Amino acid sequence: LAMHESHRSVPSIPAFLICDADFLRRWGLGLALPGGRPFRKLVKAGYLVEGRTLDDLARQLGLDGGVLGETVAAFNRDAREGRDAAFGKGGDAYNRYLGDPTIKDGNPCLGTVETAPFYAVRVYPGDIGTAGGIVTDENARVLDRNGEPIPGLYAAGNDMNSVMGGTYPGPGITLGPALTFGWLAGRHLAGA
Ligand SMILES: Cc1cc2nc3c(=O)[nH]c(=O)nc-3n(C[C@H](O)[C@H](O)[C@H](O)COP(=O)(O)OP(=O)(O)OC[C@H]3O[C@@H](n4cnc5c(N)ncnc54)[C@H](O)[C@@H]3O)c2cc1C
Structure with a gap:
């Protein structure tokens, strides 16, 4: 609910998860599985958006190419320095536990976005559970x-x-x- 309310003044639905070709191969993205497994079907279906350049990706997502380019440049600068000024990714032990265990020095939750082609999936808010469902007893x-x-x-x-x-x-x-x-x-x- 909070996300939908905030969307009225700061449009963010859908949001986009964006990565580069190296990331996709290594970690996967959404339904695209890691390890270099086939993902062409997902591109064809329009689920995984592929751009030859960041500009091309922005155009397909309906984003301003200049703004996406600046955002990625700032993100890459941060990634090289191992800090995330915008969201603090990798800023606590819980974050780092979920990061790349092979990165011992630096920030295991950050990597640069620079190897073409570039990829994106659209992200929509959804429920993973409820706190207002049907009331049951101890036997369901x-x-x-x-x-x-x-x-x-x-x-x-x-x-x-x-x-x-x-x-x-x-x-x-x-x-x-x-x-x-x-x-x-x-x-x-x-x-x-
Ligand atoms: C990205 C993500 C990550 C999550 N991670 C975790 C986690 O780490 N740990 C954890 O505990 N939980 C996690 N959850 C939450 C958990 O997956 C859900 O709470 C759980 O799957 C709900 O189970 P369910 O059987 O109640 O509903 P669902 O799994 O949603 O099943 C409902 C089923 O009903 C079907 N259906 C809907 N309408 C109809 C209809 N009219 N007729 C016939 N069938 C219909 C749907 O197709 C679906 O198969 C996560 C959820 C998401 C989305």
Whole structure:
């Protein structure tokens, strides 16, 4: 919601993840898998946008080529110095843990964008979980407004009001309860 509200004054939907050919080969981008695996189908489908130059990429994304060129130049300067002035990527231990483990000196979360062709994917905000879904009991049975189970109706995963009550302690707190409550629902249905 906050992202959509902010989009009204600072348009940022979609945002673009942009990388160069070296990055794509090494790390992949979205559905394009790493390790030099085939990705032509994704370009053909319009999912992965390929530009011979940054200008060409900007044109295809509907961006100002001059601004993209300046942004990438500033980013590359920062990457060489190992700091990210705009967003602080690699600025804490959690960030660095997710970075390139082979980079011991410098910033493992930053690399330059300079080897053509260049690639982009569009990024849209989406839900990974909810804090306002269907209320259930400890057996994943859906409760009515009086707190009574509705016979035969179960919920788990994103449809279910999260047991975390609106907090996000860390990765896994959506899939973990989804599996757990799916399992509990199955056991209850089986009369276990
Ligand atoms: C990028 C990303 C990263 C994530 N990382 C993590 C992570 O590290 N750890 C973690 O715990 N969670 C993570 N999540 C969240 C987790 O993936 C979701 O919470 C979880 O997949 C939700 O499971 P679900 O079964 O409730 O819903 P979904 O997986 O969305 O399943 C719903 C299914 O219903 C189908 N469907 C929809 N409408 C209809 C219809 N009308 N008829 C028939 N079928 C329909 C859909 O096609 C879909 O297959 C991540 C999510 C995203 C997007």
